[in-house]
Structures are given as structure tokens and as C-alpha cells.
Amino acid sequence: xxxxxxxxxxxxxxxxxxxxxxxxxxxxxxxxxxxxxxxxxxxxxxxxxxxxxxxxxxxxxxxxxxxxxxxxxxxxxxxxxxxxxxxxxxxxxxxxxxxxxxxxxxxxxxxxxxxxxxxxxxxxxxxxxxxxxxxxxxxxxxxxxxxxxxxxxxxxxxxxxxxxxxxxxxxxxxxxxxxxxxxxxxxxxxxxxxxxxxxxxxxxxxxxxxxxxxxxxxxxxxxxxxxxxxxxxxxxxxxxxxxxxxxxxxxxxxxxxxxxxxxxxxxxxxxxxxxxxxxxxxxxxxxxxxxxxxxxxxxxxxxxxxxxxxxxxxxxxxxxxxxx
Amino acid sequence: xxxxxxxxxxxxxxxxxxxxxxxxxxxxxxxxxxxxxxxxxxxxxxxxxxxxxxxxxxxxxxxxxxxxxxxxxxxxxxxxxxxxxxxxxxxxxxxxxxxxxxxxxxxxxxxxxxxxxxxxxxxxxxxxxxxxxxxxxxxxxxxxxxxxxxxxxxxxxxxxxxxxxxxxxxxxxxxxxxxxxxxxxxxxxxxxxxxxxxxxx
Numbered sequence: 001x002x003x004x005x006x007x008x009x010x011x012x013x014x015x016x017x018x019x020x021x022x023x024x025x026x027x028x029x030x031x032x033x034x035x036x037x038x039x040x041x042x043x044x045x046x047x048x049x050x051x052x053x054x055x056x057x058x059x060x061x062x063x064x065x066x067x068x069x070x071x072x073x074x075x076x077x078x079x080x081x082x083x084x085x086x087x088x089x090x091x092x093x094x095x096x097x098x099x100x101x102x103x104x105x106x107x108x109x110x111x112x113x114x115x116x117x118x119x120x121x122x123x124x125x126x127x128x129x130x131x132x133x134x135x136x137x138x139x140x141x142x143x144x145x146x147x148x149x150x151x152x153x154x155x156x157x158x159x160x161x162x163x164x165x166x167x168x169x170x171x172x173x174x175x176x177x178x179x180x181x182x183x184x185x186x187x188x189x190x191x192x193x194x195x196x197x198x199x200x201x202x203x204x205x206x207x208x209x210x211x212x213x214x215x216x217x218x219x220x221x222x223x224x225x226x227x228x229x230x231x232x233x234x235x236x237x238x239x240x241x242x243x244x245x246x247x248x249x250x251x252x253x254x255x256x257x258x259x260x261x262x263x264x265x266x267x268x269x270x271x272x273x274x275x276x277x278x279x280x281x282x283x284x285x286x287x288x289x290x291x292x293x294x295x296x297x298x299x300x301x302x303x304x305x306x307x308x309x310x311x312x313x314x315x316x317x318x319x320x321x322x323x324x
Numbered sequence: 325x326x327x328x329x330x331x332x333x334x335x336x337x338x339x340x341x342x343x344x345x346x347x348x349x350x351x352x353x354x355x356x357x358x359x360x361x362x363x364x365x366x367x368x369x370x371x372x373x374x375x376x377x378x379x380x381x382x383x384x385x386x387x388x389x390x391x392x393x394x395x396x397x398x399x400x401x402x403x404x405x406x407x408x409x410x411x412x413x414x415x416x417x418x419x420x421x422x423x424x425x426x427x428x429x430x431x432x433x434x435x436x437x438x439x440x441x442x443x444x445x446x447x448x449x450x451x452x453x454x455x456x457x458x459x460x461x462x463x464x465x466x467x468x469x470x471x472x473x474x475x476x477x478x479x480x481x482x483x484x485x486x487x488x489x490x491x492x493x494x495x496x497x498x499x500x501x502x503x504x505x506x507x508x509x510x511x512x513x514x515x516x517x518x519x520x521x522x523x524x525x
Contacts, residue, residue, distance in 0.1 A: 006371055006388035006434055028435070035391070035430045036411050048388065050435055075424075099500020100485070101478065102412060104424045105431065234499035 001038050005047040012210060015051050016180045020208040022047040027210060029071055030105040032098075033114040041124045042115075042131055056109075056212055059083070065217040067176075070109030070210070074164065075100070077108060087216055089224040089245055093167035096228040099235050109211035112165055112175070112191065115202065116158035116265075117237055118147065129155045130199040137199075145303040146239070149295075149311070150264040156199030157301060160192055160266050161237050167226060169267035170243040170259040173216045179208040188214070192266030199265070221245040221257070225322035227314055228261070238262035240311045242318035246277075253277045258315070260294070263307065270294050273315075282323050284316070291315040371434045377402070378446025386433045393417045393428035396443060404444040404473050408502070415501035418474040419443050425481035427500075444473035447480070455523045456480050459514035467505035475501045479515045480525045488519040 005022075009015035019025050025047035028034055037043035056069040059080055066087065068077060077083055078094040098106060115121065120128045120138035127136035139147055140157050147157045165188075173188040192203045205211070223246040230236040241261035247254040256277035258270040273294045280286045291312035298308050370385035377400065386395055393410075396402040396419070408416030410429045417429040420442040447454040456476050459465070466472040478501045482488045487497035494512050503511065518525060 001389045003387055003389045006432075028432075031432060031435065032412055032427070032430050035432060038389075039411065048432075052435060099415065100481070100487070100497050101415060101418055101425050101427045101500045102430075105426050234496050 001035075002041075002044045004038075004045055006050065007047060008050045008053055010053060012054055012056075012178055012212065013180055015049050015054065016178065016208050016210050018047070018049045019210070020180065022049075025049055027051050029107040030073075030102075030110045032102050032106045033110065037115060037122075040122060042122060051210070063218070065215055065219075067213050067215045068108050069213050071107045074098070074103040074106045074108065074111060078103065086218075087167075087171060089171060089221075089226055089243055090164065090167045090216070092224075092226040093163040093228075093241075093243060096226060096238075096241070097163035108164070108214055111162050112203070112211060112214075114161060117161045118158040119143070121158060130158060130195070130202075133198075133200050140301065143303060144301040146237070146262070147301060147304050148264050149298040149300050149304060149307050150260075150268050151194040152265065152299065153195045153197065153199070155197055156195035156265065158195070158199070158265060159262055160202070160264070162267070163226070163228060163238065163241060163261055165192070166241055166243045166259045166261035166267045168214060168216070169269055170245050170257045171216045171219065171221075172257065173214050175211060176213045176215065177205060177209045178212050179206065179210070183212070185215075189267070189269055195265045202265075219245070220247045220255070223248050223322040225318045227318040227321065229310060229314055240307055240314050242311075242314045244318045244322045246319075246322055248282065248323065251282050253280050253282065258294075258318075260311065260315075263298075263311065270315075272296075284320070287316045287319040288312075290319065373434055373437050375433075375436060375438075376440045378442060384433075388432065388434050390433045391429055392419070392421075392431040392433045392436055392441070395433040396428065396441075402443050402445055406470055406473055408471065408474070413502070414471070414474075415478055416471050416474040418477040418501065420477060420481065423481075423484070425478050442477075444477055447476065454480070455518050455521065455525060456483075456514070459518045459521075460511070463510045463514040463517060464507070465510045465514040466503070466507050471501060471503045471505075475503065475511055479511070479518070482515060483519050483525050488515050491516065 007018055024045050026045040028048045028050055029052050056071040058069045059072055060067050061082055074094050078091045084091045118139055120126045121131050126138045129137050137156055148159050168188045175186045175188055175191050225244045228241040229239050238261045240263055243259045245257040256274045258273050260268040273290045276293055277290055294315050295308050295311050371388055373384045373386050375382050396405050405419055406416040408414035412427045412430040417427055418425050419428045421439050456479050482497045488494050491512050494515050
């Protein structure tokens, strides 16, 4: 690992000031992704700004919903009694990600900021527009079994690896960010971006902005399920995942919220499917139609064609399990 | 300490030459070398670090890039904690930080300042093995033994966290520890035995 300067930030403002002042700097909290990227030479910041001392760990509730500090640990969030009771989708999604050790280190903000696990991004000997703009996309003509089927570009077909983010997208969360001068909110579904011509940008944060918290609004969802399909039973990234949150009354879906992971550069909300499901009676047939609709515009590559069939089956199973 | 470092004399020179500067700017936690020194030598000085490791207080200095795993193994000769993949994928490096299990290979040592670390060396009570160590021996929970320190440290927390109530739950919450010999069934048995035994872990 290339060495770096280490600064421990004592306030959010000090952290964001240091980030702006040092062009080659990164915030670090759990470090579970960044340290790995630094070991592999994918990331090489000259300065690391340790933000773990900032007061951003609290989970608070009020009438509008729940606010989760950006430095709350993944393990603390998944075990939080209120989250288990009122936002079980988030708890389940978090538990489906990583390992117990990593969840004890990783923060909510860091989970959002983690980079893709595309092997072409991770191997500095291979071309990757995300790591090195202009070098080409090794995956599009290479081994692309894990890659996107929605929203990809010629420049990049990587997927976002998070489970937590898929649940937060389905739960209509918002992200609070701050820089030295002002704070602003970003809809969770607008936080991450599609690759387009600039796959080096994973999200819409401005330089110097720090995620301070995530807010999930109170909802009427009474059914939810997070289904993750992966190559082994635990501790692997999703081939596809489906987050389902429904408000169901007397067998009729009043509102539906669905998002998929492992299929796009960002958590993939299924807005057309949500509209279709709204007002429908629960039935396997309706679920099958929803699954067809979800995959209608999928675009596959040489090795990930299976994701269409798998995605449909996963949507049907997630909807079925949510209503079980 | 650092006796094998080829550039030790230069580092000492830099450290001494910047000691006054460090005193002048006391709140700065790291010691930075003179601006006009060449980049590699000047930018990255050692950072003071205080850790309680297995009940013993250590006052250390480390480069910021040193992981907790490398500090334990290379600087403190606590080689019980193993380096497997060094990328957070195998769990061989699992230690407890303030009672929580983490991958020490992905944790920068400097970020653990002031924390309490427990490694496999600190689990036994003198000559008396920890119940989980005894259970691993009794249930043959290993073959080559390389993953075992990490497995045991993880297993202790698996019970402490309340996630060892049945074999399926144990498998899920131990999934961050890979055993290439495939001792998994016996590891699950060992953890189940300790859990059922009800001893304090």
C-alpha cells in the first residue's frame, strides 16, 4: 500500500475543509472497501481523513420516520429494535450483505460509497473506464457474468454491489449531505448514478460533501421481503436481489415499492412494475406479469443472459414470500 | 522496534528534526516532516498510537498504512492472528476490538487508537484454555489449523451476539470465516457445544 498522510477530523466542518484542501484525499470510516482498494492500487489517496470521531452514529426516530447517522455501523442498524420492527426490509438487506466481521466495521455512509466489485475495476492491469477513464471497458467484451442488465453504457457495465442500498431505494429514503458551507438532501434513488459517459462517478456527491445521515420516511408497508440470489448461501455479492415493500389490504395491493440489486450501476427501482401492481389482487399470475414487465427492457451480455430468467423468478419469489 | 527497516537512520533524522515542530503544533496528532524533503520520506512519518492488547497497554508508533493485522504480527510478534487473504474475504485475521469481531487486515492500526484489542493469545486464562478453544479441540474443529484462530475469535462473538441458536444460524453468522480443509461440521458442533454448555464466553 502506498503510504499517505493521516488526519483525524474533529468536526464535520474540519473533515469537509480538509477534503477540499487536499485534492488527493478520501474520507475513511470502516475502511472495509477503501483499504482493500488501496492495497490493490485501485485507490491511492495522499491523505486519509478519518471521520470516525464525528458524532454521526445515532439512530433517531420521530413522526416523520427514522434518521440513521452516516457512521452507524451496519451491524448496529440491522440489530436496531425499531428498524427490525418498522423497517424490517432494511434489516434483512443489511444482514444479507458481507460477513458479521465486516458489518461490525462498515458504516451506512461507507456502504453507499463502496465501489463496484467488477473484476476489471479491481485489477489495475486491465482496462476499466471507471478506474482509468478512457482505457476502455474490459467487461463488455470480457467475462461479464456478474454485470448489469439495466442502464449500462458503452463505457461501463458494472453493478453497484450493495444490498442495503437496494432496500433504502425501495423505502424512499433520502440522504443528507454537508460540505463546509451548506447541507442538502438527495433522494436516495438520485444518489447513485448510471455510468453514461462518466463511469468514474459512482454518485452525485460533490467534492467535499460528506454524507451525514439517511432518513427513511414512515410508511404503510405491511409486507416486505429481501431476496438475494448468489453463488453460495452466504457472504457473496448478489447475482440478482429483489427488495419488495407492499401495502396490502384484503388481498389487494394498495402501494408497491420494488428495487433490484446486482442488475445496474445503481439500485434499480421498478417503477413500471409498481404502477402495474397498484390496485391488483394478489395472485401468482399477477406476480408473473410483474416479473415479465420488470425484465422487458433488460439488455444482456455474453455471460449474464441468465439474469433475465433468474430476475423474473426472483421477483415472483420475493413477492410470494412477502405475502406468505 | 523497526530494526529491520533499511531507512531507519533517515527516519530517525526526520523524526528528530521535526520534534520541535511537533511540539510547536501540539494538537496535530501526526508528525510531519519538513516540506522541502523529498515526497516519500517527508510526507509520511510515524503516528503515535496507544492500544490495550490482551490487557496490556502498548505505546507505539506506526506508519498510517500499517494494518492492525500487520502491527500485531510484525511489530508485536503476536503471530497467532493469521494473514490469509489480506482482503477481508477469509476471516483468518479476526480479532476483537472493544469486544466486537472485525477483520484486522482491513483496519488501519492508527484508527484503533485508544481501543482494546483481544487476539487469540489473549483468550485463554493463563494455562486454562477458553471454553471455545477446548471445544474446538474436543470436536476436532480444524485440520491444518491456519483458519482456527480466526474461527475461534469469530465463534466467541457469534455466541456473544446471540447468533448461535441453531446450526443454520451458526453457519450464517460464521460465513465470514473460510476453512479450506472443510472442518465446518465440526466447527458448528464446537460452537453448539459451548452455546449449550452455557459458559460465559
